[in-house]
Structure formats: C-alpha cells, structure tokens
Amino acid sequence: MRGPLDVVVIGGGQAGLAAGYHLRRLGLDFAVLDAGAAPGGAWRHTWDSLHLFSPAAYSSLPGRLMPPQPGETYPDAAHVVGYLADYEQRYELPVHRPVRVTGLHRAGELLRAETDSGTWQARAVISATGTWSRPFVPAAPGRTEFRGVQLHTVEYRTPRDFAGQRVIVVGGGNSGAQIAADLAHDADLTWVTLREPRYLADEIDGRALFDAATARRRALDEGRADTGGVASLGDIVAVPSVRAARDAGLLKAQPMFTRLTPTGVAWADGMTSEADVIIWCTGFRPALSHLAPLGLRGPRGHIPTTGTRAIGEPRLHLLGYGDWTGPASATLIGVGRPAREAARAIAALLR
Structure with missing residues (x-):
C-alpha cells in the first residue's frame, strides 16, 4: 500500500x-x-x-x-x-x-x-x-446486421487503409469532418450528418473557442443569459484539410440514414448506399x-x-x-x- x-x-x-x-x-x-x-x-x-x-x-x-x-x-x-x-x-x-x-x-x-x-x-x-x-456508438437500427467493417474514431489511423473502398463516415462534428476530408481523395466517400454541417468562420481557431467557452461560463455564473458558448459559433473548425476538401466540393453531407442493412445503409425515402466500412465519429x-x-x-x-x-x-x-x-x-x-x-x-x- x-x-x-x-x-x-x-x-x-x-x-x-x-x-x-x-x-x-x-x-x-x-x-x-x-x-x-x-x-x-x-x-x-x-x-x-x-x-x-x-x-x-x-x-x-x-x-x-x-x-x-x-x-x-x-x-x-x-x-x-x-x-x-x-x-x-x-x-x-x-x-x-x-x-x-x-x-x-x-x-x-x-x-x-x-x-x-x-x-x-x-x-x-x-x-x-x-x-x-469510452467511445460512443449509437444503437442504430440494423447495426448488428451490417456485414462490413464498423470502426469508431479511436480506431481510424490513415486513409491508406481504405483506398478504393466504399466508406460511410457518420458524424457532423470536428472528427467526422476531418476524417471525411482525409478519406475524400482515396475512398468512395459518403459523409452522413444528423444536421447540415455548420462550419465556423475560417479565421476562428482554438483561442477564439476558449474565449467563447469562458464567456459562457462567466455569464452562467453571474446569472446572465446563456451565450451558447462554442456551440453558438458552429460545429466544425475549418482546419486547412477540411477547408480544402470543402472548397473542392468533396465534403457534401447526406442526411442521417434510418437504418443499416447487411450491405450498407438505407434512408426513409428508399434511397440506399452500399458500404465496405462505416466509421462512427459519434463522440x-x-x-x-x-x-x-x-x-x-x-x-x-x-x-x-x-x-x-x-x-x-x-x-x-x-x-x-x-x-x-x-x-x-x-x-x-x-x-x-x-x-x-x-x-x-x-x-x-x-x-
């Protein structure tokens, strides 16, 4: 002891x-x-x-x-x-x-x-x-039926591992955007987000995010209205790799699918997408x-x-x-x- x-x-x-x-x-x-x-x-x-x-x-x-x-x-x-x-x-x-x-x-x-x-x-x-x-993966319908590979952010390393494969990246936050941008050049990418991606202004970096978070905490401690903090600015920091992929038209998000299938995912309107790999960037x-x-x-x-x-x-x-x-x-x-x-x-x- x-x-x-x-x-x-x-x-x-x-x-x-x-x-x-x-x-x-x-x-x-x-x-x-x-x-x-x-x-x-x-x-x-x-x-x-x-x-x-x-x-x-x-x-x-x-x-x-x-x-x-x-x-x-x-x-x-x-x-x-x-x-x-x-x-x-x-x-x-x-x-x-x-x-x-x-x-x-x-x-x-x-x-x-x-x-x-x-x-x-x-x-x-x-x-x-x-x-x-403690990676989190939501209990999406059909998740156990999918016959391909499912990974979380913590298991992703390099786009070389997925070259030429059909990859669905799930998540509209920073990790989802960055990994989608990483894969956009080498994989057949589908990027899926719960809502339309919200990019912060290109000039905003971590210092501005810290200032926003601090201002929110100060407002709450003083009993003032919630400023919204970082969330009020957007969901995705436009780091250079994300900015380049976005500006090249390679980051076009699809709405969230309704279920997984044995070979991919399906939406409520009947649209489907085949996949070899699903990467959950879900926090x-x-x-x-x-x-x-x-x-x-x-x-x-x-x-x-x-x-x-x-x-x-x-x-x-x-x-x-x-x-x-x-x-x-x-x-x-x-x-x-x-x-x-x-x-x-x-x-x-x-x-």
Whole structure:
C-alpha cells in the first residue's frame, strides 16, 4: 500500500499534468497514476493527419509554452506528445505508469485507489481520465446486421487503409469532418450528418473557442443569459484539410440514414448506399467507471460538481471532461485554469 499522500491524480494526460504542475507549486505531496504505457495521453492514439486547432503558442499547459513545430502553423499530434513528455520531465512530475485505477473507495479520512498494481491512499483525489477510452456508438437500427467493417474514431489511423473502398463516415462534428476530408481523395466517400454541417468562420481557431467557452461560463455564473458558448459559433473548425476538401466540393453531407442493412445503409425515402466500412465519429462519454464505488453519478452519466469539486464527495475533484468541469477544460489551453482552482481548493481543504 502506498501513502497516504496529500493527493492522488488519476490520469497522466494533459489534464493530469496541469493538475500536477499546480500541486507541485503548492508544495503538496502527490502522485499521478497513468494507465498509458508512455507519456502523451490520448494524443498517442489519434489518426495520423490530426492537427491542433490553434498555433502552438495558444495550445500550451500552464508554465510552459509549447514550442512551434517547424513548417506547421498548427502542430500535429506527434508534436503534442513530445511536448507533454518534455512537460513531465521539466517539472519532475511523479507520474507512475502503467497503473490503471480500478476503483476509488472511501476509507475513513482517506480515499483509497485500488489499481492493477497495488493500493494507493490519499487525503484527496483529482480524477483526470478524460473520454478517449469510452467511445460512443449509437444503437442504430440494423447495426448488428451490417456485414462490413464498423470502426469508431479511436480506431481510424490513415486513409491508406481504405483506398478504393466504399466508406460511410457518420458524424457532423470536428472528427467526422476531418476524417471525411482525409478519406475524400482515396475512398468512395459518403459523409452522413444528423444536421447540415455548420462550419465556423475560417479565421476562428482554438483561442477564439476558449474565449467563447469562458464567456459562457462567466455569464452562467453571474446569472446572465446563456451565450451558447462554442456551440453558438458552429460545429466544425475549418482546419486547412477540411477547408480544402470543402472548397473542392468533396465534403457534401447526406442526411442521417434510418437504418443499416447487411450491405450498407438505407434512408426513409428508399434511397440506399452500399458500404465496405462505416466509421462512427459519434463522440465519447466520460471515463468514470473507477469512481463507481463512491455512488456519485447523476444525470447523463455526469457527476454533479461545483466547479471541479464533486458535490457528493468534497475530497474529489474532476478535471478535463468538458465544460461541466471547467470552461474548455478538455483542451490544452483551457485546462490550466480549472486545474489551478482544483489544486487551490484541495490545499485549502487539507489545511
């Protein structure tokens, strides 16, 4: 059994590292438990062509600017992985990996984290496990009848794997648009969206999205009208690859089909489309199964919070799952502020 420590951070991706930075500055005794085999969090598992929405200077964790990537305005995922690995080393963050937390339990005045390599105890816990490990695929009619290949965003890597194949990409968000743009040149592509794609203005990048999310949270906290945040601007950031495919007329979305068939999909009007592969770009759910022993889950699978603190367990903070745990907290630029607030709240609690 390890500990008791002041804090255990569960998750060593960008949110866990931002938390570690602020815990270190406050002089707290902590450990970061990361299920991954190497630094980089979810960025180690993305598709090959993925790039950030923002220049490096506006995609940084607290304390350390991301250096620019030579030849790229918007850094790619490999550059982000290198940055996160350097960040760990620069601030000497005590990351232990691979350590998978299987359950968090109350143990009197402590919280006990059961893992696949022993038990850790702490006076407080920050959960920062993100969403990448919980891909969501809707229960579409006929899904089990389709005889082709079905994948989720997390399983897509490169268009070379699908050259010459009939591919249906499902999803009108950023991942759907980017993967559709990736495949438009090499595959027989059908892009299907629930509603007409809404592109943000071409000049909008991640910094503007962070500002919009922050303004929305401030308005809600002050009791003013909901500004709509990022959703009010559109659904798809027009990164260069998406912009090029769109402007070339290669991204023409079809409305959502009504069911899958053994050989493809069908619409209510009788139209059908054959497919070898269906790629579901339909989002993720928070990876919170390790918190089930605490009995905190509320509506929509979320744990009710005040800021980052769990209402039902004040020793637990949640970080990086989306706006409900801090404005833009699932982004590199956005996670720093809620990480700082969580660390300060824990320091005050422990005092």
